[in-house]
Amino acid sequence: MSLSVRNIAGESVQLEEVAFARGGEAAVHAVPSFPGVAVKLYHPQVLKQRGDSLRTKIEAMASDPLLTKLKQHPGVAWPRFSVFDERDQWRGYAMRRAGGIRMSVLAHAMAYREHFPNLDRPALAGYLLNLLGTLRELHVSGVMVGDYNPANFLCLPGSNAVTLIDCDSWQVVAAGRTFHCPVAAPDMLPPELLGKELSLVRRTPESELFALAILIFKVMMLGRHPFDIIGGESPVANIRKGCFPYGLGGGGIPRGPWFNIWSHLPYKLKEQLVRTFRDGTRNACERTSVTEWIDLLSLYRREMSRGWHDTHVKPAAPKSSQYRGSQSASQPILG
Ligand SMILES: Nc1ncnc2c1ncn2[C@@H]1O[C@H](COP(=O)(O)OP(=O)(O)OP(=O)(O)O)[C@@H](O)[C@H]1O
Ligand SMILES: [Mg+2]
Incomplete structure (x- = not known):
């Protein structure tokens, strides 16, 4: 069984059938033809309880002109657009796929x-x-x-x-x-x-x-x-x-x-x-x-x-006190 979703214009795209990750509210799928994109599909129970309010919020986030720049921001997986299933039911949204x-x-x-x-x-x-x-x-x-x-x-x-x-x-x-x-x-x-x-x-x-x-x-x-x-x-x-x-x-x-x-x-x-x-x-x-x-x-x-501080995640011993000048991060902020 294949899994595909559409955008509001009716253009459909194939999703990887098995979600690569899941949370309490949704499953997140890869899109083979767009490796930089992930699609979040809410669980049926969530859609039943809160589907309408989620859709309203996601579409407001994706369409507000003051926020659209966040769709391109490399540091956030901002909602880009809504996705619908074959029966035209709202299912979730597309976003940047993050690594890490x-x-x-x-x-x-x-x-x-x-x-x-x-x-x-x-x-x-x-x-x-x-x-x-x-x-x-x-x-x-x-x-x-x-x-x-x-x-x-x-x-x-x-x-x-x-x-x-x-x-x-x-x-x-x-x-x-x-x-x-x-x-x-x-x-x-x-x-x-x-x-x-x-x-x-x-x-x-x-x-x-x-x-x-x-x-x-x-x-x-x-x-x-x-x-x-x-x-x-x-x-x-x-x-x-x-x-x-x-x-x-x-x-x-x-x-x-x-x-x-x-x-x-x-x-x-x-x-x-x-x-x-x-x-x-x-x-x-x-x-x-x-x-x-x-x-x-x-x-x-x-x-x-500059070698002024220990760089180890777990330093082996406590710091021995050393003066580093009044502009250093090691000194109290004066005044
Ligand atoms: N944009 C993304 N890029 C890569 N992986 C993602 C992305 N969004 C979600 N994931 C993966 O999918 C998992 C579930 O996503 P997310 O946390 O958005 O779901 P959720 O059901 O809303 O979770 P929660 O129950 O915590 O609210 C994440 O922990 C992460 O591993
Ligand atoms: Mg969540």
Whole structure:
């Protein structure tokens, strides 16, 4: 049995019959005649429950003139157009097919070795910078990712390319309407959104920045969650309290490689993590911005290229203190 879909003009295209990947809502198929394209077909149950609202959102995303440039963006699998089956029923959408491995594999104490055998800290910073550049463009377009699930950020080994997938869950303003982001892992949410009905809340640049800082921490710290304290409470309980154990007065870094890693991170980077995870839990204005992260991580990468910081993913020993001049990322920001 072959599987084909059509666009609105009735032009049909053959899909690979067996999906190359599946999620909770949809199956994703390759298109043999267009290797750069993937087609996401929602599961029948999802179509039954929410097919009409999904179609409205996807078509608004694909047609809004202020957002069409995102269809060409190499960093996002933005919906390009709707696809229909032989009976002209709406089934899903076509998008760019991304290469790469989930960021949750990159940000993991062991798993990264198989897919990223030469991974080092400059490469980690490179992936984050690429992602940050994309987020900056999305935010300028009023798009809030909302669901900072590292499994939805695909990292291409041997490059710094990151592609964001599962775009249909994002918060977008399109065709004159706001479509909310109904999903997120609770431990990636800022305190003000915890316990809220996500399909009704409006994500803001500040709510994005809290989740983003958690993601940056995880990438820098082998997937460890910043609010996850051994023997302590759950990450969500600690997020509510702003209880971040790293840095001065934090109450103790968990045992394991995290002490060494944290000690080698430049002061200015740590300062912004502490700021976002302590002051930023209560005061959303105290969350480090995308531009600030770009500046800091660019500086970190530059300084690593000069040999100023350990570049190993898991440094073997803690950092011995060395003065690097007042402009270095290792020094406090003055004034
Ligand atoms: N544009 C793409 N390029 C390459 N692979 C993709 C793309 N989109 C999705 N995939 C693959 O298909 C899987 C499922 O896709 P996606 O996460 O969009 O589905 P979903 O059903 O909406 O998932 P969830 O239940 O997490 O919302 C992904 O984990 C990924 O492996
Ligand atoms: Mg989804």
